[in-house]
Amino acid sequence: MFRRVLLVFGLLVLGSGLPGSTVRVLNRSNQKQDVLKTLDNTSTTYVSILDLERVLQAHSFINDKQEKIVLYVNNHRIKVSAETGFVLVDEKVYQLPLEARKVERDLYVPANSFFRLLKSVVMPGLAWDPVSKLLDIDVVEFNITGLTIDEKANGTILHLNTRERFNKEDISTFVNDNGWFYITVRKGLVDTSEVLRAETRGVVKRVTVDQLQESAQLAFQLRGEVEGHEFYQTVDPHELVVTLRTPLSKSAARIKDVKDRWRLDTVVLDAGHGGKDGGTIGYYGTKEKDITLDIVKRIGRRLEKNSRIKVVYTREEDVFIPLYERTKIANEHNGKIFVSIHANASRNRNIKGFETYLLRPGKTQDAIEVSSRENAVIKLEDQRRDNYQELTGENLIMATMAQSMFMKESEALAALIQEELDRQLDAPNRGVKQAGFYVLIGASMPNVLVEVGFLSNPIEEKRLKSAAYRQHIADAVFDAILKFKQSRERVLAEG
Numbered sequence: 001m002f003r004r005v006l007l008v009f010g011l012l013v014l015g016s017g018l019p020g021s022t023v024r025v026l027n028r029s030n031q032k033q034d035v036l037k038t039l040d041n042t043s044t045t046y047v048s049i050l051d052l053e054r055v056l057q058a059h060s061f062i063n064d065k066q067e068k069i070v071l072y073v074n075n076h077r078i079k080v081s082a083e084t085g086f087v088l089v090d091e092k093v094y095q096l097p098l099e100a101r102k103v104e105r106d107l108y109v110p111a112n113s114f115f116r117l118l119k120s121v122v123m124p125g126l127a128w129d130p131v132s133k134l135l136d137i138d139v140v141e142f143n144i145t146g147l148t149i150d151e152k153a154n155g156t157i158l159h160l161n162t163r164e165r166f167n168k169e170d171i172s173t174f175v176n177d178n179g180w181f182y183i184t185v186r187k188g189l190v191d192t193s194e195v196l197r198a199e200t201r202g203v204v205k206r207v208t209v210d211q212l213q214e215s216a217q218l219a220f221q222l223r224g225e226v227e228g229h230e231f232y233q234t235v236d237p238h239e240l241v242v243t244l245r246t247p248l249s250k251s252a253a254r255i256k257d258v259k260d261r262w263r264l265d266t267v268v269l270d271a272g273h274g275g276k277d278g279g280t281i282g283y284y285g286t287k288e289k290d291i292t293l294d295i296v297k298r299i300g301r302r303l304e305k306n307s308r309i310k311v312v313y314t315r316e317e318d319v320f321i322p323l324y325e326r327t328k329i330a331n332e333h334n335g336k337i338f339v340s341i342h343a344n345a346s347r348n349r350n351i352k353g354f355e356t357y358l359l360r361p362g363k364t365q366d367a368i369e370v371s372s373r374e375n376a377v378i379k380l381e382d383q384r385r386d387n388y389q390e391l392t393g394e395n396l397i398m399a400t401m402a403q404s405m406f407m408k409e410s411e412a413l414a415a416l417i418q419e420e421l422d423r424q425l426d427a428p429n430r431g432v433k434q435a436g437f438y439v440l441i442g443a444s445m446p447n448v449l450v451e452v453g454f455l456s457n458p459i460e461e462k463r464l465k466s467a468a469y470r471q472h473i474a475d476a477v478f479d480a481i482l483k484f485k486q487s488r489e490r491v492l493a494e495g
């Protein structure tokens with residue numbers, strides 16, 4: 001009985017339009033009015049996320065188990081969790097001063113800070129009056145919608161994507177003494193989360209954005225001196241372009257630095273297997289570890305004699321080197337490419353030929369067999385197993401992603417090696433293949449694994465036992481490395 005009285009009282013307050021326990025909403029686009037439920041007995045106004053979903057015409061996903069609600073508004077994803085003030089908008093974390101509270105399946109968030117967040121990153125047309133508790137929704141679009149930063153030899157260029165051309169007088173730019181550069185745009189409504197997605201480069205170290213009442217302000221923390229700055233606007237596409245000029249000498253030094261890092265001056269040669277790990281064994285008893293070491297030495301000798309490339313060997317004797325140690329050696333010596341030499345085996349004794357492998361999730365059954373055989377060496381290692389993660393699913397994808405920037409180059413190198421082997425050997429070209437090899441993972445440089453021939457094929461084994469044939473293989477790999485170096489340095493000269 002008592003409850004019903006309270007309810008009637010509540011309705012009266014709502015009906016009379018007095019400030020009470022609800023937040024009124026006015027949507028200007030359709031003149032519709034609505035209300036948001038709030039929490040009782042709190043000094044701060046908390047509003048219901050599920051009511052907000054309705055009035056913002058958003059949709060939501062409720063994760064009851066994790067006590068989270070994800071709101072999808074204007075192509076943005078807002079994740080609110082119970083008992084925490086952290087809110088995730090797309091990939092960025094924001095903190096509200098008060099925690100979200102859970103009531104049944106709904107979550108309630110502090111109105112003032114949450115609406116401020118929504119306005120700055122999702123809905124610029126939001127206006128909230130905390131005194132009359134009125135939320136005014138206007139369909140206003142951001143007019144500064146993104147940022148890209150370009151690095152040039154003598155400066156850094158900021159491209160702000162805009163939806164309109166601003167009056168020149170409404171734009172101001174200046175560098176302050178603390179090493180920050182500011183752009184203020186009057187009547188600018190900035191899509192904060194989009195702009196903050198920009199990758200910083202050049203003289204720009206960090207970007208921050210402030211949506212003020214009348215204007216948008218973007219601030220850029222600088223990592224060096226800016227000699228001067230200019231801006232102009234373009235129409236197709238709409239952009240506000242700002243150039244930050246930096247002293248040329250410093251950029252020239254940076255370019256040299258980049259070129260030095262790019263220059264192919266060190267090659268890491270990796271002879272497969274060794275010591276207690278013999279690798280595969282041929283029909284006539286030839287050991288893979290001996291063939292690979294001999295070929296690697298022949299490649300190395302040619303590089304030392306006929307090029308100015310420094311050679312680093314992962315092993316020069318018949319010793320056992322754990323696989324992770326090989327990539328470590330490569331990285332520590334600043335190797336620019338990593339070439340691992342192996343010899344193949346198949347249950348089918350007729351199969352012969354050469355192939356070069358890239359690190360990628362294995363595709364064909366053949367590739368899977370080769371990789372599981374080459375990786376079998378890990379069992380021989382005395383080291384802890386946790387130097388290697390299981391190369392399946394996510395780990396393989398992660399390792400592959402880390403490799404992706406070297407992938408294109410590895411492909412180019414692999415193609416050149418196959419091309420040269422094809423030209424210089426009378427054996428079937430089995431092409432460039434993909435497999436997950438431990439030995440290649442972790443090398444922060446383009447890397448390939450060459451299977452020079454099949455020891456399981458008696459004819460090919462006989463050839464691999466001949467020094468002249470091994471020299472042909474070494475010559476082919478040497479030529480491929482030189483061609484790779486030339487094409488890489490051609491790119492440098494053009495840049």
Ligand SMILES: [Zn+2]
Pocket residue numbers: 272273279280288342343374
């Ligand atoms: Zn091998």
